[in-house]
Amino acid sequence: MLIQNEDSLEETRLNGEQVFDGVLLKVHRDQVRLPDGKTAVREYITHPGAVVIIAILPDGRVILERQFRYPLRRSFIELPAGKIDPGEAIETCARRELREETGYEAAHWQHVGTLHPCIGYSNERIEAFVARELTYVGHQWDEGEFLEILSLSFDELDAAVSAGEVTDGKSLAALYLARKVLAGGGA
Structure with missing residues (x-):
């Protein structure tokens, strides 16, 4: 198995907001803590599958x-x-x-x-x-x-x-x- 139980690459969500609410897609912008302790912004789309x-x-x-x-x-x-x-x-x-x-x-x-x-x-x-x-x-x-x-x-x-x-x-x-x-x- 290539995936470990504890992921040293995991990013932790600190806060976020939904910036678009469409018929099919929702766009989010989150601030995350990186593995090295710094922060970054992640924009992503949620989809129902x-x-x-x-x-x-x-x-x-x-x-x-x-x-x-x-x-x-x-x-x-x-x-x-x-x-x-x-x-x-x-x-x-x-x-x-x-x-x-x-x-x-x-x-x-x-x-x-x-x-x-x-x-x-x-x-x-x-x-x-x-x-x-x-x-x-x-x-x-x-x-x-x-x-x-x-x-x-x-x-x-x-x-x-x-x-x-x-x-x-x-x-x-x-x-x-x-x-x-x-x-x-x-x-």
């Missing part, structure tokens, strides 16, 4: 979405994902998001890990799942949500990643977390 789903069709293809992401002003190909609602269990969220965004329900779910995509400026965590034995029941997109649903074989997905056509960090990290499960080697 999310899920990402590697949904595998009966023919072995992976369901992906193409959607416009405003901060980068372009469309991206990514795995289905979505925000965890307050008090919602992570698998419940994964089931809801898969159904809403892609129109599929899955009979078999496996949690494959947790990722932290923005550790330098956010507390966001994303729970990754593999979903199998899919049945199409019809999507239920949220108001203002526009998606194109596509499916790729693993070879096509590998080629798209290599060609720079799939660059979404949560999708790439989730595929890495699931590599043993996807190869048939268990969790």
